[in-house]
Amino acid sequence: MLKAVESVIFFVSDIHTAAAWYAALLGSQVQYENPHYAFVRGPGVLLGFHPADEKSPGGIGGTTVYWEVVNLAHSMAQLEAAGATRYRGPMTTSLGAQAAMLKDPFGCCIGLNQPSAASSAAMGIAE
Numbered sequence: 001m002l003k004a005v006e007s008v009i010f011f012v013s014d015i016h017t018a019a020a021w022y023a024a025l026l027g028s029q030v031q032y033e034n035p036h037y038a039f040v041r042g043p044g045v046l047l048g049f050h051p052a053d054e055k056s057p058g059g060i061g062g063t064t065v066y067w068e069v070v071n072l073a074h075s076m077a078q079l080e081a082a083g084a085t086r087y088r089g090p091m092t093t094s095l096g097a098q099a100a101m102l103k104d105p106f107g108c109c110i111g112l113n114q115p116s117a118a119s120s121a122a123m124g125i126a127e
Contacts, residue, residue, distance in 0.1 A: 006068035006113045007046040011058035015049040022047050034094040066111030072098040075112050095119035
């Protein structure tokens with residue numbers, strides 16, 4: 001069901017400053033999906049930066065690992081059957097990917113991402 005860690009999203013007060021700091025650290029460049037989401041490619045993972053809000057305040061415990069899935073609805077159902085609960089989404093991103101966050105039985109977030117052709121192309125991932 002879970003194929004690979006797709007990205008790690010940091011919920012921060014200033015996506016531009018945070019993304020620039022990580023880009024410098026990794027010798028990479030900041031890219032933007034939209035004005036509210038920046039990302040940096042690191043070795044073997046994509047680091048994303050989203051504005052912190054009331055559901056994802058950032059800081060300790062504010063980072064969510066997203067797993068790439070083939071079928072978002074099916075994966076959500078499997079996780080819910082195992083005791084996870086819906087937290088955020090499902091939603092469609094600006095590039096057409098499907099995403100959701102669930103809380104595991106221990107209060108941690110699990111992110112799920114079903115990429116679209118456009119989101120995979122924008123992230124430099126071949127389908």
